[in-house]
Amino acid sequence: MLIGISLISFFIMHLAPGDITSSEAAFNPKASEESRQKLRELYNLDKPVITQYGLWLKRMVELDFGNSFASHQRPVLWETKDSKGNVIKGLIQESLPITLLINLIGIFLIFSVSIVLGTISAVKQNSIVDKSITFFIFVAFAIPGFWLALLLMYWTGVVNQWLPISGLHSLDYKSFSEIGQFFDLLKHLILPVSISMLSGLAGISLYVRNGMLDVLHQDFITTARSKGLNEKNVIFTHALKNAILPLITIVGLSIPGLIGGSVIAESIFAIPGMGKLFYDSVLMRDFPVIMGILTIGSVLTLIGTLIADIGYAWADPRIRKGLVK
Amino acid sequence: MNLFKGNLLAVIGFIIISIILFVAIFAALLSPYDPNYIDINSILLPPSYDHLMGTDGLGRDVLSRMLYGARISLFVGFVAVGIATLIGIFLGSIAGFYGGWIDSIIMRLVDIMLSIPSFFLILAVIAFLTPSIWNIMIVIGLTSWMGVTRLVRAEFLSLRQRDFVLASIVMGSSNKKVITKHLLPNSLTPIIVSSVLGIASAVLIESGLSFLGLGVQAPTASWGNILTDGKEYIQFAWWLSLFPGLAILVTVLGYNLLGEGLRDVLDPKNK
Numbered sequence: 001m002l003i004g005i006s007l008i009s010f011f012i013m014h015l016a017p018g019d020i021t022s023s024e025a026a027f028n029p030k031a032s033e034e035s036r037q038k039l040r041e042l043y044n045l046d047k048p049v050i051t052q053y054g055l056w057l058k059r060m061v062e063l064d065f066g067n068s069f070a071s072h073q074r075p076v077l078w079e080t081k082d083s084k085g086n087v088i089k090g091l092i093q094e095s096l097p098i099t100l101l102i103n104l105i106g107i108f109l110i111f112s113v114s115i116v117l118g119t120i121s122a123v124k125q126n127s128i129v130d131k132s133i134t135f136f137i138f139v140a141f142a143i144p145g146f147w148l149a150l151l152l153m154y155w156t157g158v159v160n161q162w163l164p165i166s167g168l169h170s171l172d173y174k175s176f177s178e179i180g181q182f183f184d185l186l187k188h189l190i191l192p193v194s195i196s197m198l199s200g201l202a203g204i205s206l207y208v209r210n211g212m213l214d215v216l217h218q219d220f221i222t223t224a225r226s227k228g229l230n231e232k233n234v235i236f237t238h239a240l241k242n243a244i245l246p247l248i249t250i251v252g253l254s255i256p257g258l259i260g261g262s263v264i265a266e267s268i269f270a271i272p273g274m275g276k277l278f279y280d281s282v283l284m285r286d287f288p289v290i291m292g293i294l295t296i297g298s299v300l301t302l303i304g305t306l307i308a309d310i311g312y313a314w315a316d317p318r319i320r321k322g323l324v325k
Numbered sequence: 326m327n328l329f330k331g332n333l334l335a336v337i338g339f340i341i342i343s344i345i346l347f348v349a350i351f352a353a354l355l356s357p358y359d360p361n362y363i364d365i366n367s368i369l370l371p372p373s374y375d376h377l378m379g380t381d382g383l384g385r386d387v388l389s390r391m392l393y394g395a396r397i398s399l400f401v402g403f404v405a406v407g408i409a410t411l412i413g414i415f416l417g418s419i420a421g422f423y424g425g426w427i428d429s430i431i432m433r434l435v436d437i438m439l440s441i442p443s444f445f446l447i448l449a450v451i452a453f454l455t456p457s458i459w460n461i462m463i464v465i466g467l468t469s470w471m472g473v474t475r476l477v478r479a480e481f482l483s484l485r486q487r488d489f490v491l492a493s494i495v496m497g498s499s500n501k502k503v504i505t506k507h508l509l510p511n512s513l514t515p516i517i518v519s520s521v522l523g524i525a526s527a528v529l530i531e532s533g534l535s536f537l538g539l540g541v542q543a544p545t546a547s548w549g550n551i552l553t554d555g556k557e558y559i560q561f562a563w564w565l566s567l568f569p570g571l572a573i574l575v576t577v578l579g580y581n582l583l584g585e586g587l588r589d590v591l592d593p594k595n596k
Contacts, residue, residue, distance in 0.1 A: 005437060009449075142577035144529055146536050147552060147570030154559050154566075253439075260444030264533055278445060279537065282452040294441065294449050301440045 005298045006057050009291055091277055091289060092296055099266070099273035102189065103258045106197040107251060114201050115244060118208025122216065122243075123235060133205070140202035145261065149195045149268045156191065188271075196265040200254050207250060211243040248315055252308025256301045335586020341579030349395040356389035361544045372564050379564040381554050390546035391568055397547040398576065401462050401531040402524040408466025410520050413473025418504050420474070421481025428478070435471045443468050447530065448539065456539045465527050473519055480512035514591045518584050525580035532573050548573050 121133040215221065216239055224234045262275030270276070274293060281289035313319045348355060357376075363383045372379045378387035420431040438446075450464045484490055490507050498506070534540030535549025543550060548569040555566030 005441060008437065008441065008446075138578060138581060139574070141581055142525070142529075142574050144532055144536075144570060144573045144577075146533060147566070147573065150552070150556055150559060150566055151570070154563075256440065256442040257444075260442035263444055263448065264537070267537065278448065282448050282539065285452055287452075290449050290452055294445055297445050298441045301442060305440065 005295065007053075009294050009298075010053050092274065092292055095272055095274045095277045096296070098271060099259070099262050099275060102193055102196060102262065102265075102271070102273065103255075105189065106193050106200070106258060107254070109193065110197045110200045110204055110254075111247065111251075114205035115208055115240075115247075117201075117205040119212055119235070119240060119243075121205070121209045122212030125213065134209075137202045137206050137209075140198050143198065145195050145198055146264050146268055148198065149191070149265065152191055152195070153268070192265045192269045192271055195268075196258065196261050199261070200258060204247065204250060204254070207247070208243060211246065212239060215239045215243045245312070245316060248308055248312045251311075252305035255304035256297075259297050259300060332586045332590055334582045335590060338579045338582030338584075338586055341575060342583055345395055345399065345576055345579065348392055349399045352392040352396050356386070356392045358386035358389045360385065360389040360393045360546050362386075371562070378568050379562065381551070381558075381562075381565055387551065387564060387568060390551055391548070391572060394546045394548045394551060394569065395572070395576075397458065397541055397545065398528050398531060398573070399524075401458065401465070401541075402527040402580075404462040405465035405469070405527040405531075406520050406523040408463065409470040409523060410473050410516065412466070412470035414477055414509070414516065416470070417474040417477025418481060418509065421478035422485065422500065422504055422508065424482075431474065432478070435474055438468070438471050444530075444533075447534070451534070451539050456534075456542060458541050458545070461531060461534060461540055465530055469523060469527070472523070473516065476515050476519055477512055480515060481508050484508050484511055518588045518591070521580055521584035521587060525577045525584065528573065528577055528580070532569075 117133050117137075121130045124130050221234060221239055224238050225231075229238075259275075262273060263279050264275070265271070266273045266275035267279045274297070277289065278293045280286075281293070363385060364380070365383075368380065368383065376386050376388065378391060381387055381390070416431050416434075420428040446468050447464050450468075451460065454460045454464075485508070490503065493503050493507055531540055532547070532549035532552070535547045536552050538550070538553060540549055541547035551569040552566060555562070555569065558565055
């Protein structure tokens, strides 16, 4: 898998017409001969293609993505010491935890809310409640996140001034107590988290609803009902357990979408996470950072999928006890 | 319309899409002004009889820009999904029909592509190329063929075991004939459904890219970049933000309803 990702990212690097040094110059007339020379050195563009790929692979394995062209040439991934012994933090090192925080809160909320919505919708199939939840799901699927973000920013931030609309901290947050700082951070996170979880919420609610409907029509549910269990017991202990098991796999699958979606949410709300870093790097054609984030994003997805697979195997007693493969 | 009998949502989707297609095709006749005509005497006018959706920061008529924007959105959607579907059918057919190591390689490729966050991939490619409407269509197409590939492969795998396909193979039909005459026509339903749903997501991606300034470039109007202008003036000119967002919402909703409706209607299990 990793080799495949390295191949594709290598391929993208070579998409640019001519070589990337000339296209960079075309976009950015200010690109000096010096920075083009650096780019050439970084990716060994004067060597044959196979050698270039080998060297790129080596850099990826060593997680060495070089230094940024912009942002005072800070290291892309991890901190290094400069000649005077000062520690310079890496760009991804600084921004990744923020993106992870937003997405982890997002995933947690998506699952709690969509399990509730999906279950209600399935249990009360074809009722008014079910129809309005389904309608909400369709709208949430179709609504462009950046548009909703704009409207919410305008409504809660400009008209009513309920919530802060950009950044992660208030200007004076350092004067708050620790609890105050925590709530300040929380307040800043409400809008971006809600925007980034919207489409995931719709998808997973629909998934839970369909899964529940499937399970509710199976024989063991009829058995449970006919032996006189109350409905609550049937739904929560028998049906729900079986319906939400496949969700663990869906967590893994939804990670690339969430990470990708953070680009829009973070750049609108000016949150210094990986998505905004990526967007800024694309605008400035800061190739080392772009390649670094692309690789790290994919590695994160792989880790997420792996955790999801292990989680599934752990949660399903049939797999855990080796009864089925 | 008999096709959609009893499926209200699909009918609504069908009507929405028909209206938007009509508007997009006849944009030149319907729009009251030239979408790129700059009139400094009518900057940021609210909606009125003269300008039904108001004017933007350069005095351009928003309704006209919206109508031409519909063209761009649908055009990008169709072409991008066309590319993705063709690639998907091609790779999926090969993988599903031949199996073995070809299948393993193609499915591995699908897994790899799926593990790269697609919005990152699209942005990265755009960073290395120039953002333009053609590049966007190609990039969206090249990054969204994985679903169709899996779908076609799965259909082929199950169809290949069926008697009529076995009969055709035994009677000595060429592989090409078996694929194009028997396997593909019988897997069309899921392909159509996924293409319709694919257009919805392509429209969303295009508008997102244009909103970020990395999609369709000014002065060409697209719903995404009208919204970018709207962001600048959100405190004084709500109409610049409201209409393009609504248009995207309704279009995507229309395609999703139509796609889900088609799935129900065309699936014989539901009859």
